[in-house]
Amino acid sequence: METIAATTAAEVRDAVAAAAAAGRRLEVRGAGTKRSFGAPIEADAVLDVGGLSGVIDYEPTELVLTAAPGTPLAVVEQTLAAHGQHLAFEPPGAAAGGTLGGVLAGNESGPRRIAAGAARDHFLGVFAVSGR
Numbered sequence: 001m002e003t004i005a006a007t008t009a010a011e012v013r014d015a016v017a018a019a020a021a022a023g024r025r026l027e028v029r030g031a032g033t034k035r036s037f038g039a040p041i042e043a044d045a046v047l048d049v050g051g052l053s054g055v056i057d058y059e060p061t062e063l064v065l066t067a068a069p070g071t072p073l074a075v076v077e078q079t080l081a082a083h084g085q086h087l088a089f090e091p092p093g094a095a096a097g098g099t100l101g102g103v104l105a106g107n108e109s110g111p112r113r114i115a116a117g118a119a120r121d122h123f124l125g126v127f128a129v130s131g132r
Contacts, residue, residue, distance in 0.1 A: 001043070007051035013129050015047050020131035030070045030099035034106055049101065055079050066125075069101025076100055088116035 004026075006012045019026045027043035030050050035041065053070040060083040067076060073093055080086055090110030091103045102108070104126070109118045 002045040003048055004045055005048045005051055009052070009127065009129070012047065012049060012052070013131075016129045016131040019045065019047075030101045031072070031097045033093060033096050033098045034102055037106075050099070052101075053099075060085060067100050069099060069104070071100045073098045073100060073103060087122070089113055089119050089122060090116075091119055 004015045006015055016026065018024075024044040025042065026045055026047045027041045028047045028049060029035070030048075050070040052068040053072070053075075055065065055067045055071060055075065057066040058064070058079060063085070065076065065079065073091060074097070077087065090112050091098070091108040092110055093102065093108060098108070103119050104123055107118050107120050
């Protein structure tokens with residue numbers, strides 16, 4: 001199966017648009033830690049977004065962090081911990097190599113979800129690609 005590695009939002013947009021125009025199905029994958037969940041994936045190609053990684057901006061006093069979807073959850077947690085902060089919704093997966101995009105896609109939340117809210121309750125200003 002073909003793998004398309006994207007390192008910029010423009011590359012993701014172009015890959016999705018090309019697949020949509022050709023009627024091809026894409027598996028969008030970061031670290032791939034959730035691949036075994038649900039039904040088997042039937043795709044014509046893999047769009048690897050793991051290259052879209054890194055903390056873009058962090059304002060600890062404002063409690064705002066901006067990061068790319070392929071950023072390992074462990075990196076986000078280490079960045080926050082350096083300032084005595086943490087993710088209130090306690091997402092699992094940092095030890096398994098999960099990414100921030102995977103947390104958002106799966107709405108991954110830990111045991112404090114009932115009090116702190118789910119992962120998606122804490123995300124603001126998300127950019128997405130539709131292929132159009």
